[in-house]
Amino acid sequence: MAKSSNMSADLIIIGAGASGLMAASQASKKKRVILLDSSDTPGKKLLLTGGGRCNVSNDSSLEEYLENIPRGGNFLRSSFSQFFHEDLRKFFHPTLSLMNEGRRLYPVSQKAEDVLRFFLSRLQDTQIHLNTKVTSLSKRDGKWQVKTTRGVFLADKVIVASGGKSLPKTGSDGSMFSILSKIGVDMVTPEPTLVSMFSNTPLKTLSGLTLPDVTLHADHLSHRGSLLFTHKGLSGPVVINMSSLLPRTFPLTLSIDFLPDMSEDDVQHILFQSKKSLSSQAQLLVPDRLAKCLFPESDDKHQWNKKRRRLAVLRLKAYEAQISSFAGFESAIVTRGGVALPQIHPSSLEHKTLKGLYFAGECLDVDALSGGYNLQIAWSTGFVSGQTKSIPRKKRHDRSHVAR
Ligand SMILES: Cc1cc2nc3c(=O)[nH]c(=O)nc-3n(C[C@H](O)[C@H](O)[C@H](O)COP(=O)(O)OP(=O)(O)OC[C@H]3O[C@@H](n4cnc5c(N)ncnc54)[C@H](O)[C@@H]3O)c2cc1C
Numbered sequence: 001m002a003k004s005s006n007m008s009a010d011l012i013i014i015g016a017g018a019s020g021l022m023a024a025s026q027a028s029k030k031k032r033v034i035l036l037d038s039s040d041t042p043g044k045k046l047l048l049t050g051g052g053r054c055n056v057s058n059d060s061s062l063e064e065y066l067e068n069i070p071r072g073g074n075f076l077r078s079s080f081s082q083f084f085h086e087d088l089r090k091f092f093h094p095t096l097s098l099m100n101e102g103r104r105l106y107p108v109s110q111k112a113e114d115v116l117r118f119f120l121s122r123l124q125d126t127q128i129h130l131n132t133k134v135t136s137l138s139k140r141d142g143k144w145q146v147k148t149t150r151g152v153f154l155a156d157k158v159i160v161a162s163g164g165k166s167l168p169k170t171g172s173d174g175s176m177f178s179i180l181s182k183i184g185v186d187m188v189t190p191e192p193t194l195v196s197m198f199s200n201t202p203l204k205t206l207s208g209l210t211l212p213d214v215t216l217h218a219d220h221l222s223h224r225g226s227l228l229f230t231h232k233g234l235s236g237p238v239v240i241n242m243s244s245l246l247p248r249t250f251p252l253t254l255s256i257d258f259l260p261d262m263s264e265d266d267v268q269h270i271l272f273q274s275k276k277s278l279s280s281q282a283q284l285l286v287p288d289r290l291a292k293c294l295f296p297e298s299d300d301k302h303q304w305n306k307k308r309r310r311l312a313v314l315r316l317k318a319y320e321a322q323i324s325s326f327a328g329f330e331s332a333i334v335t336r337g338g339v340a341l342p343q344i345h346p347s348s349l350e351h352k353t354l355k356g357l358y359f360a361g362e363c364l365d366v367d368a369l370s371g372g373y374n375l376q377i378a379w380s381t382g383f384v385s386g387q388t389k390s391i392p393r394k395k396r397h398d399r400s401h402v403a404r
Contacts, residue, residue, distance in 0.1 A: 007034060035129070244334075
């Protein structure tokens with residue numbers, strides 16, 4: 001066990017998630033580093049990423065990255081220029097090889113635990129204190145004083161890598177945000193994003209049905225991908241990504257195109273070309289459950305006038321789903337909001353006036369769509385904040401240990 005009071009080091013990192021682990025792996029090459037985390041294991045959220053397979057990054061271009069980062073993209077340019085997905089590949093090589101699934105990158109083993117193991121093996125010289133929650137931060141006599149549930153820690157430099165508020169059971173509970181506000185760090189109100197959507201009138205009979213390729217339209221935006229019906233509304237990658245882009249004014253109408261590659265005329269032709277019911281004809285185009293739900297009527301469709309025929313087509317080409325709210329932090333993939341960017345130097349991630357205080361990862365007011373971008377943000381900002389030029393060199397620890 002580590003001593004639990006007045007421990008000092010060159011650098012204290014708050015949070016052993018993706019960004020904190022990367023920062024520690026950089027800094028511990030030259031400095032005495034203490035890594036603190038309130039959880040009982042490091043990388044708790046990392047282990048859940050990509051359904052346990054860990055979509056570590058995305059190998060698209062910088063411009064495509066910026067298109068997939070609704071908030072904070074420009075701020076991140078400097079971090080990406082210092083450490084991007086090619087650098088991540090080299091960083092993991094040869095211990096951990098990556099493979100592509102489209103542009104998404106995963107470890108070849110498809111195991112998030114291998115990513116965590118990789119970092120822990122590089123942190124042999126780092127003191128990792130688990131079950132150690134930071135409760136306050138202050139500066140005394142030029143040193144940062146970090147009070148925790150297990151004593152006081154002192155250092156010249158502190159990196160806050162405490163994540164956002166999403167999925168608080170992983171330890172990312174937003175507790176650092178009020179601590180930071182108290183010392184004068186400006187915050188943008190945190191909100192859950194990359195979330196499922198709820199409806200007051202969910203299509204409960206379709207609960208569990210996945211459609212691999214639909215287009216959603218709302219508020220002049222369109223997004224294409226896989227959709228999942230749930231007992232409370234809608235989910236799946238296309239819905240989750242849309243939640244990040246849409247304004248939060250409810251009720252909200254989503255228009256779903258179940259057949260994005262077919263024209264309205266082609267759909268109408270198939271629906272009305274035979275004497276069979278609309279539901280039977282629609283089953284040629286979409287799964288049976290959806291066809292039955294969208295076309296319950298049994299009257300003779302050949303009596304239908306032009307307008308009614310078009311409305312039938314629109315049930316497949318522009319189905320209107322009413323959204324009453326979005327899911328909250330308890331199931332959100334990411335947090336938007338957090339440490340406001342104007343007060344942070346983009347090239348070092350140091351606070352402009354609170355010298356020696358750095359930030360990395362999701363605690364910053366940056367967030368991206370799904371696809372490996374959020375973890376790349378954590379790796380890039382962890383790398384940048386973990387550079388050690390600005391802190392004086394001291395004697396390294398002679399032994400490493402993890403205190404639980
Ligand atoms: C289910 C799920 C799946 C995801 N899958 C992917 C994916 O496949 N690809 C992708 O790119 N992104 C994915 N994400 C998003 C990605 O996991 C996060 O963006 C990323 O983990 C953020 O890293 P971080 O280091 O900033 O924060 P976190 O990983 O949240 O780590 C913060 C750490 O700080 C600690 N902490 C917080 N407050 C305190 C305190 N007061 N004292 C001490 N310690 C504290 C926490 O215990 C935590 O360990 C997923 C998210 C979720 C929830």
